[in-house]
Amino acid sequence: MENALISTKNLTKIFHLSTGPLGRKKVFVHAVENVNIDIASRETLALVGESGCGKTTLGRLILRLIEPTKGEVLFKGENIFSLDRERMRSLRRDMQIIFQDPYASLDPRMRILDILAEPLKTHNKDMSKREIVERVKELLSVVGLQEFVMSGFPHQFSGGQRQRIGIARALALNPEFIVCDEAVSALDVSIRAQILNLLMDLKERFNLTLLFITHDLSVVSFISDRIGVMYLGKCVEIGPTADIFDHPLHPYTLFLLSAVPIPDPHARDRAKLILEGDIPSPVNVPSGCRFHTRCPYLRDVCVSEEPQMQYIGNRGFACHFPLY
Amino acid sequence: MQDNFLKIRNLRTYFFTRRGVVKAVDGVDIEAKRGKLTALVGESGCGKSVTGLSIMGLIPSPVGKIVEGEILFEDKDLAKLSYKEMADLRGKDISMIFQEPMTSLNPVLTIGHQVGEPLRIHSSLSPEEITERVLSILDLVGIPEPRSRLKSYPHQLSGGMRQRVMIAMAMICGPKLLIADEPTTALDVTIQAQILDLMLELMKKINTSIILITHDLGVVAEVCDEVNVMYAGKIVEKSDVFSIFDNPSHPYTWGLLRSIPRIGKKGKAKKLYTIKGVVPNLLDPPSGCRFADRCDKARDICREEEPPFTTIEEGHFVKCWLFA
Numbered sequence: 001m002e003n004a005l006i007s008t009k010n011l012t013k014i015f016h017l018s019t020g021p022l023g024r025k026k027v028f029v030h031a032v033e034n035v036n037i038d039i040a041s042r043e044t045l046a047l048v049g050e051s052g053c054g055k056t057t058l059g060r061l062i063l064r065l066i067e068p069t070k071g072e073v074l075f076k077g078e079n080i081f082s083l084d085r086e087r088m089r090s091l092r093r094d095m096q097i098i099f100q101d102p103y104a105s106l107d108p109r110m111r112i113l114d115i116l117a118e119p120l121k122t123h124n125k126d127m128s129k130r131e132i133v134e135r136v137k138e139l140l141s142v143v144g145l146q147e148f149v150m151s152g153f154p155h156q157f158s159g160g161q162r163q164r165i166g167i168a169r170a171l172a173l174n175p176e177f178i179v180c181d182e183a184v185s186a187l188d189v190s191i192r193a194q195i196l197n198l199l200m201d202l203k204e205r206f207n208l209t210l211l212f213i214t215h216d217l218s219v220v221s222f223i224s225d226r227i228g229v230m231y232l233g234k235c236v237e238i239g240p241t242a243d244i245f246d247h248p249l250h251p252y253t254l255f256l257l258s259a260v261p262i263p264d265p266h267a268r269d270r271a272k273l274i275l276e277g278d279i280p281s282p283v284n285v286p287s288g289c290r291f292h293t294r295c296p297y298l299r300d301v302c303v304s305e306e307p308q309m310q311y312i313g314n315r316g317f318a319c320h321f322p323l324y
Numbered sequence: 325m326q327d328n329f330l331k332i333r334n335l336r337t338y339f340f341t342r343r344g345v346v347k348a349v350d351g352v353d354i355e356a357k358r359g360k361l362t363a364l365v366g367e368s369g370c371g372k373s374v375t376g377l378s379i380m381g382l383i384p385s386p387v388g389k390i391v392e393g394e395i396l397f398e399d400k401d402l403a404k405l406s407y408k409e410m411a412d413l414r415g416k417d418i419s420m421i422f423q424e425p426m427t428s429l430n431p432v433l434t435i436g437h438q439v440g441e442p443l444r445i446h447s448s449l450s451p452e453e454i455t456e457r458v459l460s461i462l463d464l465v466g467i468p469e470p471r472s473r474l475k476s477y478p479h480q481l482s483g484g485m486r487q488r489v490m491i492a493m494a495m496i497c498g499p500k501l502l503i504a505d506e507p508t509t510a511l512d513v514t515i516q517a518q519i520l521d522l523m524l525e526l527m528k529k530i531n532t533s534i535i536l537i538t539h540d541l542g543v544v545a546e547v548c549d550e551v552n553v554m555y556a557g558k559i560v561e562k563s564d565v566f567s568i569f570d571n572p573s574h575p576y577t578w579g580l581l582r583s584i585p586r587i588g589k590k591g592k593a594k595k596l597y598t599i600k601g602v603v604p605n606l607l608d609p610p611s612g613c614r615f616a617d618r619c620d621k622a623r624d625i626c627r628e629e630e631p632p633f634t635t636i637e638e639g640h641f642v643k644c645w646l647f648a
Contacts, residue, residue, distance in 0.1 A: 050512035050513070050514065050515075051483075051512055158602050160602065188367035188368055188539065189367060189539065189541070189580055189583055189584060190367060190579065190580060190583055190598065190599040191602070192583070193583035193584075193596040193597065193598045193599075194598045196585070196596055197595050197596055197598060200594075200595070215512065215513070217513070217587055218542070218584060218585045218586065218587045219585055221585055221586070221587045222585035222596065223585075245587065255514060256513065256514060257587070258517075259513040259514045259516065259517035260513055260542065260587055261516075261517075261520075261540065261542030261543045261545065261546045262542060262545060262546070262587065263541045263542045263544075263545045263569070263581065263584055263586070264545050264569060265545045265546075265565045265566050265569050266566070266569075267545070268545060268546050268547070272517065274514075274517050274518055274521055275514040275517070275518075276518075278482045278484055278485070278515070279482075279512075
């Protein structure tokens with residue numbers, strides 16, 4: 001993709017775990033394997049999939065919060081894994097993250113002022129105290145909180161307010177790119193709508209590029225330009241949001257969309273496709289297509305040969321028998 | 325006319341804490357019809373789980389107490405039963421399943437032992453007969469190779485399988501009423517679809533009525549017959565599922581339905597509807613209508629006096645001054 005802000009090249013992460021008696025048995029968890037995705041500047045790409053599909057690991061790799069087993073992440077054409085400490089540190093201004101749990105991601109012993117000042121102090125050594133306080137006030141107003149919030153501690157605020165504080169922290173250094181890792185999943189419906197609107201506003205206002213990691217497909221249809229669907233460490237389908245919702249190409253996407261409950265009782269008698277079985281363990285990944293153990297359209301080649309990602313126009317899919 | 329075999333009248337469950345009295349459930353009326361799936365829907369802290377625990381007689385004493393009201397189940401008032409009488413009903417006529425199957429199963433006991441426990445308590449069957457019954461219920465809830473699973477421990481099962489085990493345990497005595505508290509919230513969507521399907525199937529096979537406690541309006545629309553919307557300790561609207569989704573009348577219900585992004589809706593909406601503000605503190609709930617501070621249509625009377633239940637069409641009740 002031209003004008004890609006971020007591209008991953010064969011990005012792979014295999015975790016080594018010790019199990020068994022005295023930890024002498026080694027197992028390999030194939031969390032992310034050979035993922036190639038591009039994120040265009042100023043777009044919102046949603047990464048969807050069920051627990052254990054590797055979407056969070058992929059988000060962390062893209063921010064270099066963990067090192068890959070192999071592969072590259074290009075940020076504006078430069079492989080971030082080849083950067084030295086100093087240059088990586090300055091790049092971190094441009095790439096930030098918002099976490100799922102606003103209770104766990106704010107230090108309970110720090111005042112909100114200190115939480116929001118921390119990135120400023122780390123990256124702008126010459127900022128005066130007064131400038132920092134001014135910037136913190138500005139950040140709070142950007143996320144719709146009042147100034148007095150500064151002097152409080154995280155436990156004094158509700159989940160929605162804490163998530164706003166987490167967003168303010170991510171915005172502190174004017175980043176270009178933010179990973180939102182299940183950023184609204186822990187919130188109630190009425191609060192979730194407030195935070196989603198806020199994120200959309202901020203994206204417009206600050207020209208942000210977002211990677212929105214979520215398991216909630218109804219949120220995706222509201223917020224994202226494109227969707228990447230993951231299954232067991234692989235990206236199985238990627239394309240524009242509306243196209244994927246209208247006409248999924250990968251069978252897994254079809255079943256995933258069909259399983260989402262629709263808030264309209266008149267739609268309850270539609271033909272529902274229910275996927276059988278569980279997601280296999282990422283320790284023993286199935287041969288060939290990783291979805292073949294649950295796929296109703298299974299044929300021999302699916303077991304023996306792994307489908308590669310192919311593209312038709314702006315849509316990509318990894319399936320031997322896509323649903324045209 | 326279907327009989328309401330569970331009638332809750334003016335239930336008040338309070339928690340007496342050091343910081344004051346938390347009126348978690350404050351004057352709730354609910355009816356459940358035989359063979360129907362009744363939903364209790366609301367956001368965190370609205371008192372829906374406490375209502376469920378009150379029916380089961382599981383309110384932690386002495387902090388929590390049912391201070392007023394009756395829970396008529398068939399011809400008994402559950403709120404007035406002795407500990408012993410309640411223990412005889414629990415697990416036999418009424419049972420409950422919880423959100424997190426990992427924390428509600430005992431990690432050091434086998435599946436076979438736990439699923440058989442209600443029968444050991446409530447029946448005089450021999451151990452061999454109990455094992456047979458356990459095998460048949462595990463088969464019924466869709467656990468593959470149930471005999472080999474008898475000796476498994478909860479950690480050896482996936483989340484979806486654990487929830488099936490929980491359901492098997494709750495259903496083994498063929499209860500007349502099952503209270504399901506967020507049974508699919510911790511599960512992935514494809515597994516959620518499986519579990520909801522299973523619950524509907526079992527409801528018919530075992531002839532059980534279900535009270536489903538949930539925050540997910542999508543799930544409500546998919547499976548429920550009757551809906552009770554709860555806000556800050558009170559029921560604000562109740563009706564059959566079609567009427568409530570077609571004609572949501574309480575401003576809270578209306579707002580909730582508007583604030584969920586609809587999946588695959590073409591022409592992406594620019595903004596989601598939001599309900600302003602946050603839920604009131606139940607230590608000191610506002611007088612009058614508890615939703616008044618967040619309501620666009622609030623008038624003076626809303627803040628002064630609690631609205632009565634008004635019938636807007638047959639079987640559709642709303643607690644709001646707009647209709648009184």
